[in-house]
Amino acid sequence: MTRLTFSLLLFLWQISLFSQEYFPKNDGVSNNNSNYTAFTNATVYVNATQKIDNATLLIQNGKVLQVGTSVKLPENTKIINLEGKYIYPSFIDAYSDFGIEKPKRSAGFGRSPQYDPSRTGYYWNDHIMPEVNAADHFKFDDKKAKELVEAGFAAVGTHHHDGIARGTGMVVALNQNGNNGERILQEKATQHFSFSRSVVKNQSYPSSTMGTLALLRQMYHDADWYAKGNAKNKDLSLEALNKNKSLPAIFESKDKLNNLRADKVGDLFNIQYIIVGSGYEYENIKDVKATNATFIIPLNFPDAYDVSNPYQAEYVSLQDMRHWNQAPGNPKVLAENNVPFAFTTHDLKSAKEIISRIQKAISYGLDETTALKALTTVPASILNNNQIGNLNNGSFANFTITSGPIFDKGTTFYENWIQGEKHVINDLNQKDIRGDYNLNVAGKNYTMKLGGEISKPSIEITVDTIKYKSTIAYKDNWVEIGMTKDDELYRMTSIVSNTSDNLSGRLILPNGLASAFTATKTQAFESKKKDKKEESTPETVSVTYPNMAFGNNSLPKSQDMLFKNATVWTSEANGNLENTDVLVKNGKISKIGKNLSAGNAQVIDATGKHLTAGIIDEHSHLALSSVNEGGHNSSAEVKMEDVVDPDDIGVYRALAGGVTSAQLLHGSANPIGGRSAIVKFKWGENANNMIYSNSPKFIKFALGENVKQSNWGNTETARFPQTRMGVEQVYMDYFQQAKEYEAQKKSGKSFRYDEEMETLLEILNGERFISCHSYVQSEINMLMKVAESFNFKVNTFTHILEGYKVADIMKKHGVIGASTFSDWWAYKYEVNDAIPYNAAIMQNVGLNVAINSDDGEMIRRLNQEAAKTVKYGGVSEEEAWKMVTINPAKMLHIDNRTGSIKEGKDADLVLWNDHPLSLYAKPEKTIIDGAVYFDLEEDMKKRQAINEERNKLMKMMMDAKNGGGKTQTPTKRAERDFHCDTDHLFEGFQDHD
């Protein structure tokens, strides 16, 4: 250490206000300073809601002693007159990584995957790190502190941003004159969780969102079990989790849907998480409110897209354009709905942007009190600290002195006092030189207007309408002005005096000679605040459900309707009925017959048209946030219901193809996949409302190349199984474990609750059905034999491309359904013998056969795929149609509700303009529970509206750009293209088929 830095440190040490009393002191005598400081004549905000005019604030030893209009000042008080100025409690950011080094991404990509944990003595999963304490990693960051302090912050909650369970966070004062002994306000203030794997660790599990959720649930179960003293081993992670249980838990979601998912985990374990939101809360505010959570909200409003190039502009989706327009209104929407929230600077490039972002939010309707709360009292309460965020007696003397109301444009931040220590932002005593002047330069008169902020004035020099390029710098009590006229530069400099409002001083002429100039003040500066208030709030376009192209202005509602004179494909024993009426009432099929009376129902003339039950896809991966949990060879603990994403445009497109229900399956990355979500494609509804109530329970199994990882590249040879022989043993092993788990559970002895085992038990007990991805005959046969040895039946074989070879064995086993592709083959080795006649042969043998899509494109045309069974194998048209309606309904155990046109069933219907098996047919209406979710005529109107709204938003973005606003390059989101084989390892999407 150099002598210079050493003495600098000494200096810093000495200026510290409250020395640590019991520390030995060898560099001098102990100079205690217990003087008082009073700030008088200020407008003081004691907290966000309590304002005192003309008040005095008295502080001593870093704390507030008293605030009010009649504060008695002791004799040893230093008085600072703040007449005309404002005092606010300094801000708090509850969600920061201040002073904690950013975790460094490990170079895991391309290596053989790591399935086991890298450490011992801790939890079995590396991404669970509740034992990490921010305080152990903390190092005060002066540079970052300065940035925060200048933005008005006095304290932050900070933690280690890595992993799913991230350990505890601490609260730190940003007092740059103090030391950590003074600055650390709370060593363990909060606990932290997130949806992101550790970037440092490489353990494969979890590789998906549903895996993350399952892992968190299991972690809590295990913690409980551990707390009861059942574990034989030491687990420092669970010990820490249990120990810190009572601390406020903050969950980083940063995603519209993850907000709700995090809260759902909390509900299971009686934890109310504080949720770090996404900025998209305005889109599903009712669901957000229902979480009852306090939110930490980012202010990273997107910049306008630069749409000046029309070719590039095409790439920006309506939903991204809308977010630009609507996001600044997010805080307002939260406030209106009484959702408590704090602001964070975490997603901003610099903390200094915070005020301009809040000003923007205010211009979009956010009230100033809520804004101030979001920076003070709310984060303080999140951090469980009542000594910050307010100026009550006894609180920390953390306050910011400003020139005016804190959120007004043009307000200057002068000083940020933290723990009674002054941090100068701008010179408090700097004179306000703003105003209009008569400027005389080299014998000519000009008008000079100084505006902007007191410490950073702006300048404009004009003669009549001619404007001259000019610059101004104002520091300490000197001002420097530059003016360019006729390409020549005039430089001026003047002292700012407290005795005169005029400026005068030296003028350097373009030829280098010195002269003098004068500027006589003609008018004082007037804030334009009032005019601004009169400006109307910026126009925002309406939110739709979902908030994107083709979204609904309001949610479709069930309506009574009568279809007159249709060709009705019943998918029942009575076959096709010509010239028949179907009455829909209260969301159900109420009556089928001739000449039915409509009553109050809307009459739809279906003459020449065909009415069918809605198409059901047994195998889809639409509307899911992620598909595969490939981190383990069994992932029975994961639930696709956790990750339903209702905002997938694929849902709307499937409706346009007549699909009303689908099973959203886990992928085929492992022999035992995850539990299914069975949904109705209610476009615009949230995930919960899409999922069937009392849904039949299903789970995805998979066989063959995908689970053996045959096509995943040469590095993926570490996970068992790598052969079909091994696949069988995975099942034998897990079902055996499940049996033993059940025995332990029934024995009344203590047992470790295991969500995976609970799920497998449901299978063994016939309460949960398997839908098994399968290709070749050997493995199909194998799974049936495994099931038989454990006394259960395989419900569905899906894909089942060699089903035609073992159809007789399947029938004998009692398979409920065989759900296949119409004509896919040759995409991998195991589908070499896949033939388009498969469905016909299986049907002839007597199996219940369905045609599925597993594809966001084919799902749009499942009627055509059904028609292929007529071509390949001569299936009758009525039977072919059943393969996409009642047959899949049967294998999904929803045939009592949907899948055919039968009185009493759900009104899930499609009106076709032509014979539904014709390639030329298209749906005119797709109806679910009696509500119209797709209507061809409405669709045409939506197309028009999308075009108009895009144009409107693009014009607004051009205006923003031309007004000097920042822009970003047009971008397009990556497509979702999930298939069975979509693998989620390493956060990326690799297609493996």
Add this chain to the structure above:
Amino acid sequence: MKHLIQHIFLSGLMLMSLFTNAQQTPAGKQTETISITGVTAHVGNGTVVNNATIVFDNGVITEVGANVSPKGKIINAEGKHVYPGFITVNSTLGLGEVDAVRASMDVNEIGSISPNIRSLIAYNAESRVVESMRPNGVLMGQIVPRGGRLTGTSSVVQFDAWNWEDAAVKVDDALHLNWPNSFSRGRWWLGEPAGYSPNKNYSSEIETFKTFLTDAKIYAKTKPAKKNLAFEAVQGLFDGSQKLFIDATSEKEIIDAVTFAKEMGIDKVVLVGAYHAYKITDFLKQHNIPVVVGRTQSTPSFEDDDYDLPYKNPKLLHDAGLLVTINPGGRMERMNTRNLPFYAGQVVGQGMDKEDALKLITSNAAKILGIDDKYGTLEVGKSATLFISEGDALDMRGNVLSHAFIDGRNISLESHHTNLYQRYSNKFNEQQD
């Protein structure tokens, strides 16, 4: 090492099983005059002849009409439909067998500018995938190498042959260019956002290719002693003997590509993919550019697009007066090319006339490939490359073939699939007996 040997052994096994079941035996030459009677003849040029008789001899159609008297061997196909053999443009059939088995794939060569790469010599005439085209009426195709910027040279083949020499219909017909993408995907594994943003290298990528073509032109002016295979391979573009197929997607890319080709003196340009071509049909018409538009049975590329945009895209271009066929390219493209008739039929649902939709995969395709003197329609003097279907061949329920002919040869409609169908149907029928 042991692992490696195992690998080689396994791949060997796979290959053996792929090729041990060779395809159906190719048909011999037409030896007698054949007349098909009583059919609806879908000529492929937009017209239909009802109750038609079609006569062909020596592989060539000699008569088509309602009042033609049958000659030679008579196939009474009353009530059935006859179509010209369907033609697939920009296909990789015969270059790849099983997508996931690398050893079976010869689709993508490495390197960026490889015009001298020729598809024909790798075309597997005995591919089981190719064999599965015929029962659906897809009888010919242009086989195209993929991979890189200038991917290589294609040839047109027919789908019933002993070897690639037999199969060849038009050798080295065209070169194929993948135009640079104006938007490129972020490299997520390097921490970039996974979405698309403007490709910073777009101009330099064009420049690189331009330099190559300019050099190739200059090269041709002299006859250097040292040969440059790549330069030699593109000379057909400049003298008009070969076409240039350019795969470009967006409006900007299409305008750039066509302008570039014209400036380079390339006369015969065909656009491939061309998702956004419908927005600039006037420009394409002005430059007389045919379009091999993306397959109809695909999802829209943009969230805000009409759900049926891919369905109607060929119609939008056809209505604007452009010459259009359908690109089979995309995911699982080879096996799905047997659905080519349905790709065309999909447009009928969007209001296109059925006979116009048929043109997409018959006469239009033949014109784009420059084989319309012999193929693509049921007209006198053209090759008897045609088939008889029970019903409407553009709709799956009607697309059931009883006969198909290539150059008058009565080809087999059996396949690996029909063999297995029979094998297991028989098994279960016997069980029931």
